[in-house]
Amino acid sequence: MNEILELDRISLTYHTPSGEIPAIGSISFSVENGEFIAIIGPSGCGKTSILSIVAGLLKPSGGEVRINGKKVVKPDGSIGYMLQKDELFPWLTIEQNVRLPLEIKGLKGTEYSEKVRSLLKKYGLWEFRGSYPSELSGGMRQRAALIRTLSSSPDLLLLDEPFSALDFQTRISVCDDVYEIIKKEKKTAVLVTHDITEAISVADRIVVLTKRPSKILNIHDIDTDKTLSPLKRRENKDFSAWFERLWRELNYENK
Amino acid sequence: MKTNEKYSKEHLLYVNNRRKNKFFIIAMRFLVLAAFISLWEILSAVGAIDSFLMSSPSRIIKTVKNLVVTGNLWMHVGTTLYETVVGFLIATALGTAIAVAFWWSENLRKIFEPYVIVLNSLPKIALGPIIIVWFGSGTKSIVFMTVIITLIVTIITMQNAFLSCGKGKIMLMKSMGANKFQILSKLILPHSFPSFISCLKINVGMAWIGSIMGEYLTSKQGIGYLIVYGGQVFKLDLVMASTVILCVLAGGMYALVALLEKKTTRKRER
Numbered sequence: 001m002n003e004i005l006e007l008d009r010i011s012l013t014y015h016t017p018s019g020e021i022p023a024i025g026s027i028s029f030s031v032e033n034g035e036f037i038a039i040i041g042p043s044g045c046g047k048t049s050i051l052s053i054v055a056g057l058l059k060p061s062g063g064e065v066r067i068n069g070k071k072v073v074k075p076d077g078s079i080g081y082m083l084q085k086d087e088l089f090p091w092l093t094i095e096q097n098v099r100l101p102l103e104i105k106g107l108k109g110t111e112y113s114e115k116v117r118s119l120l121k122k123y124g125l126w127e128f129r130g131s132y133p134s135e136l137s138g139g140m141r142q143r144a145a146l147i148r149t150l151s152s153s154p155d156l157l158l159l160d161e162p163f164s165a166l167d168f169q170t171r172i173s174v175c176d177d178v179y180e181i182i183k184k185e186k187k188t189a190v191l192v193t194h195d196i197t198e199a200i201s202v203a204d205r206i207v208v209l210t211k212r213p214s215k216i217l218n219i220h221d222i223d224t225d226k227t228l229s230p231l232k233r234r235e236n237k238d239f240s241a242w243f244e245r246l247w248r249e250l251n252y253e254n255k
Numbered sequence: 256m257k258t259n260e261k262y263s264k265e266h267l268l269y270v271n272n273r274r275k276n277k278f279f280i281i282a283m284r285f286l287v288l289a290a291f292i293s294l295w296e297i298l299s300a301v302g303a304i305d306s307f308l309m310s311s312p313s314r315i316i317k318t319v320k321n322l323v324v325t326g327n328l329w330m331h332v333g334t335t336l337y338e339t340v341v342g343f344l345i346a347t348a349l350g351t352a353i354a355v356a357f358w359w360s361e362n363l364r365k366i367f368e369p370y371v372i373v374l375n376s377l378p379k380i381a382l383g384p385i386i387i388v389w390f391g392s393g394t395k396s397i398v399f400m401t402v403i404i405t406l407i408v409t410i411i412t413m414q415n416a417f418l419s420c421g422k423g424k425i426m427l428m429k430s431m432g433a434n435k436f437q438i439l440s441k442l443i444l445p446h447s448f449p450s451f452i453s454c455l456k457i458n459v460g461m462a463w464i465g466s467i468m469g470e471y472l473t474s475k476q477g478i479g480y481l482i483v484y485g486g487q488v489f490k491l492d493l494v495m496a497s498t499v500i501l502c503v504l505a506g507g508m509y510a511l512v513a514l515l516e517k518k519t520t521r522k523r524e525r
Binding site for chain 1: 421423424426427428429430431432433437441442445446448
């Protein structure tokens with residue numbers, strides 16, 4: 001087994017002045033190298049918190065996360081985090097934005113500049129390298145945000161509803177785009193989403209969570225043809241069957 | 256802009272109208288000033304208004320000329336300009352530094368919050384007598400007055416700018432493994448730069464209030480001194496002339512900040 005990420009009995013309790021809320025009950029699963037995992041669940045079930053815990057931004061109340069066998073204690077830049085909004089810095093050019101993770105780590109050599117240049121060229125951002133984010137379309141900005149997370153060569157990508165801020169049309173094509181880039185770069189990805197169709201169209205496995213305090217309800221192997229793009233997968237005949245099944249799980253069995 | 260492209264008539268008309276309108280606005284601005292000055296001059300010349308009380312443009316020019324000839328003008332201008340600029344720079348630098356400290360430590364900010372609020376509401380002129388006792392009558396007191404008037408506004412403006420930075424961007428920086436100093440230098444400070452420029456613009460006005468008010472309280476030279484002195488000996492020509500000089504100086508300082516803004520903000524965020 002080539003496990004890159006292990007969640008070992010993760011639990012989380014939120015503390016507020018008026019009391020404590022158990023958000024995550026106990027969650028364990030592992031992700032293999034090169035896998036694309038989607039996590040879905042009812043709103044407020046702590047999906048985003050799971051990613052924050054994996055990234056080391058949030059300390060779990062119990063259990064531990066291991067990346068490549070090493071326990072996560074604090075964020076060290078070994079993972080790439082992509083958020084709902086692109087969060088590109090408006091005062092930096094696209095190239096400077098993409099270079100940011102390298103700069104934070106103090107990696108300056110020519111090999112790194114080369115890496116940034118080749119990524120920009122490979123994924124059609126070369127001609128925009130001197131542009132500012134405000135001059136790019138929403139789809140292009142999200143692509144630049146992905147390239148930024150790739151520049152420091154993380155092993156693991158965490159995607160927190162990265163398409164939800166886009167309109168439907170753009171969303172479908174950016175999803176295709178991002179999926180293709182992640183597969184080309186042979187990255188492992190964990191996607192959190194509230195969109196069942198999105199999960200089915202990209203994931204190798206789907207983790208379904210219960211409502212708060214969340215536990216794992218089911219982990220599904222999605223057995224569609226993995227060579228298809230997310231858009232093509234949506235046309236697949238299994239697609240609606242999967243949709244119905246997951247919809248049922250989220251809406252009825254979760255009660 | 257593409258120059259070889261042929262534009263439609265409608266577009267050319269639009270561009271032309273825009274240019275015309277811009278020219279019209281600027282021309283009208285000068286016209287308003289010219290009309291005001293001429294009306295003032297004519298009314299005082301025919302005796303419709305008392306030029307002893309209201310002065311007149313020609314008498315203002317004569318007064319300024321006199322000040323130049325006696326060599327006193329530059330001393331007065333220099334004194335006030337020095338007090339204003341030094342106070343402005345100290346208050347801006349110190350205020351920004353305090354705002355950074357408040358960003359760095361949330362506890363520090365919370366502890367000092369009520370003090371900042373009280374100091375902000377306090378009319379700083381009330382401290383006048385204390386300042387004179389502490390710093391004597393002269394430049395030092397006036398610079399101090401300028402600093403306290405400008406400082407609190409700077410702290411509040413910059414602190415709000417720092418805190419307005421999106422949580423998502425901070426989270427992103429943390430996930431990249433950035434430390435607090437990197438978050439400050441690579442995210443918070445550049446994010447707050449536009450606010451810093453507008454803070455400078457506010458501070459120009461505040462610093463002038465501080466220096467002139469300081470000179471009203473205690474001074475032997477400066478534009479504020481000339482205005483007070485002119486008022487006391489009923490030389491309204493001197494009061495008006497000094498006010499005009501003040502307008503030019505304050506406008507000039509504002510224009511410098513606006514120029515700085517233009518130089519530093521390229522096509523980035525609009």
